[in-house]
Amino acid sequence: MSYSKELLNHYxxxxxxxxxxxxxKNIGTGLVGAPACGDVMKLQIKVxxxxxxxxxxxxxxxxxxxxxxxxxxxxxxxxxxxDDAVKITNKEIAEELSLPPVKIHCSVLAExxxxxxxxxxxxQKEKK
Amino acid sequence: xxxxxxxxxxxxSTTPIDPRVIDKMVEVMKNDYGNPHxxxxxxxxxxxxxxxxxxxxxxxxxxxxxxxxxxxxxxTESNNIAIKGVAKFxxxxxxxxxxxxxxxxxxxxxxxxxxEQEGFKITFLPVQKNGLVxxxxxxxxxxxxxxxxxxxxxxxxIGVIQPLAEIGALCRKKGVFFHTDCAQSFGKIPLxxxxxxxxxxxxxGHKIYGPKGIxxxxxxxxxxxxxxxxxxxxxxxxxxxxxxxxxxxxxGLGLASEIAFNEMAKDYEKIKKFSQKFYDAMQKLTHVYLNxxxxxxxxxxxNFSFAGIEGESMIMAIKDLAVSSGSACTxxxxxxxxxxxxxxxxxxxxxxxxxxxxxxxxxxxxIDYAINLISQKxxxxxxxxxxxxxxxxxxxxxxxxxxxx
Numbered sequence: 001m002s003y004s005k006e007l008l009n010h011y012x013x014x015x016x017x018x019x020x021x022x023x024x025k026n027i028g029t030g031l032v033g034a035p036a037c038g039d040v041m042k043l044q045i046k047v048x049x050x051x052x053x054x055x056x057x058x059x060x061x062x063x064x065x066x067x068x069x070x071x072x073x074x075x076x077x078x079x080x081x082x083d084d085a086v087k088i089t090n091k092e093i094a095e096e097l098s099l100p101p102v103k104i105h106c107s108v109l110a111e112x113x114x115x116x117x118x119x120x121x122x123x124q125k126e127k128k
Numbered sequence: 129x130x131x132x133x134x135x136x137x138x139x140x141s142t143t144p145i146d147p148r149v150i151d152k153m154v155e156v157m158k159n160d161y162g163n164p165h166x167x168x169x170x171x172x173x174x175x176x177x178x179x180x181x182x183x184x185x186x187x188x189x190x191x192x193x194x195x196x197x198x199x200x201x202x203x204t205e206s207n208n209i210a211i212k213g214v215a216k217f218x219x220x221x222x223x224x225x226x227x228x229x230x231x232x233x234x235x236x237x238x239x240x241x242x243x244e245q246e247g248f249k250i251t252f253l254p255v256q257k258n259g260l261v262x263x264x265x266x267x268x269x270x271x272x273x274x275x276x277x278x279x280x281x282x283x284x285x286i287g288v289i290q291p292l293a294e295i296g297a298l299c300r301k302k303g304v305f306f307h308t309d310c311a312q313s314f315g316k317i318p319l320x321x322x323x324x325x326x327x328x329x330x331x332x333g334h335k336i337y338g339p340k341g342i343x344x345x346x347x348x349x350x351x352x353x354x355x356x357x358x359x360x361x362x363x364x365x366x367x368x369x370x371x372x373x374x375x376x377x378x379x380g381l382g383l384a385s386e387i388a389f390n391e392m393a394k395d396y397e398k399i400k401k402f403s404q405k406f407y408d409a410m411q412k413l414t415h416v417y418l419n420x421x422x423x424x425x426x427x428x429x430x431n432f433s434f435a436g437i438e439g440e441s442m443i444m445a446i447k448d449l450a451v452s453s454g455s456a457c458t459x460x461x462x463x464x465x466x467x468x469x470x471x472x473x474x475x476x477x478x479x480x481x482x483x484x485x486x487x488x489x490x491x492x493x494x495i496d497y498a499i500n501l502i503s504q505k506x507x508x509x510x511x512x513x514x515x516x517x518x519x520x521x522x523x524x525x526x527x528x529x530x531x532x533x
Contacts, residue, residue: 017512038464040514059514
């Protein structure tokens with residue numbers, strides 16, 4: 001399968017790989033996909049009191065497109081307000097990486113990972 | 129020594145043609161263009177002689193008579209002829225049942241499915257966890273109506289070798305024909321149609337350093353196996369397979385068989401050494417699992433699951449190596465390999481499987497390069513895998529309520 005330059009760049013030099021320390025505060029974690037389907041994304045955000053995503057990290061089990069989609073997602077949301085990040089669509093991700101049709105589900109997963117991380121952050125905040 | 133990249137490690141999909149075979153084929157293409165079925169002139173006689181010589185070379189490799197070898201376009205056609213040809217000849221005798229395995233090649237499975245549509249009864253036997261047939265289960269599946277048992281020798285995806293001699297003895301005892309798809313084993317491991325009681329065998333040219341587009345089928349004469357031909361035409365190949373026999377391809381398959389006869393032991397010795405070295409290195413990476421039986425295997429095929437690393441991302445990471453994957457992501461479908469599924473391999477591990485193939489032209493430098501590259505990339509990809517992180521934290525992946533699509 002031939003991939004775009006943008007996709008290969010994100011795959012070969014993925015940005016923001018990792019996890020936040022378990023005791024770190026103001027973290028939201030999204031875990032989407034399933035091992036049996038061949039795709040799992042974990043995306044984490046660190047949010048300031050003003051609701052701005054200060055930092056983001058990811059780990060992904062999946063094909064090259066899934067890894068590139070999550071790398072791109074973390075790059076995009078860093079510095080964004082959570083209310084804006086939640087509006088990112090899979091279409092934008094798929095277009096940026098020129099994903100082939102059979103790989104569109106990777107961008108869907110990245111969108112879900114962002115939304116899931118934000119939801120988790122809000123839930124954690126309410127608990128306090 | 130410099131290594132030419134990418135390194136070919138996909139010997140199960142096809143093999144490079146042996147240079148000796150190429151030279152012979154070119155010579156025949158240049159000089160011996162006669163139709164081997166032309167009886168009226170020297171061009172035809174010469175071509176016929178070349179074809180008959182190749183038939184002998186193939187027969188010798190499996191201890192058959194040359195009159196039992198018929199040329200086809202490849203193992204897919206041979207498998208179709210064997211399964212559909214036997215089924216359609218013997219259905220009038222009340223034999224409308226065929227037994228095969230769930231791990232067979234698609235051309236065997238789909239030939240059986242086609243027959244099923246036409247009213248034949250097919251038993252798809254499951255395999256054991258190691259990929260091998262359960263002989264007791266096979267025996268109890270055979271009935272008065274069974275015409276044919278079709279079980280491959282070496283599996284294309286995982287390399288396990290089915291117990292041919294035992295299957296052959298059982299089929300002979302029960303009075304049913306035994307067909308075996310030997311695309312991956314002919315010329316690679318010793319095969320003997322007499323000792324193994326094989327009645328029909330499918331053979332491929334391009335898996336044994338010969339050309340693509342040529343294969344053969346062995347059909348036993350004593351006791352005679354009858355088949356209904358699927359190809360209408362001039363009645364070549366004793367009516368089994370009409371169509372002009374392609375002399376230049378046949379000479380390639382013939383010579384490839386002769387080379388295999390002479391060099392099989394030498395080739396295997398080398399493959400065994402490389403395979404052992406590669407296997408040991410993969411075990412050092414931990415949580416790398418060999419799919420299929422460790423002992424009953426053709427060592428030129430090692431299929432591993434790398435826990436925590438999805439197959440396609442692995443293939444991208446080791447793009448200097450030409451390999452293939454049982455993962456869904458390399459194909460358009462979302463289902464992982466049906467062969468691994470039949471072994472009871474979890475879907476999550478099936479998605480992490482990669483097949484490595486070694487053959488006549490593999491070098492030790494290539495093996496070393498591959499081991500080094502894989503070791504580096506496994507570390508890198510596991511460092512970015514959420515599943516690996518969970519495994520390291522002692523979390524049971526099955527305890528999580530995954531939201532699957």
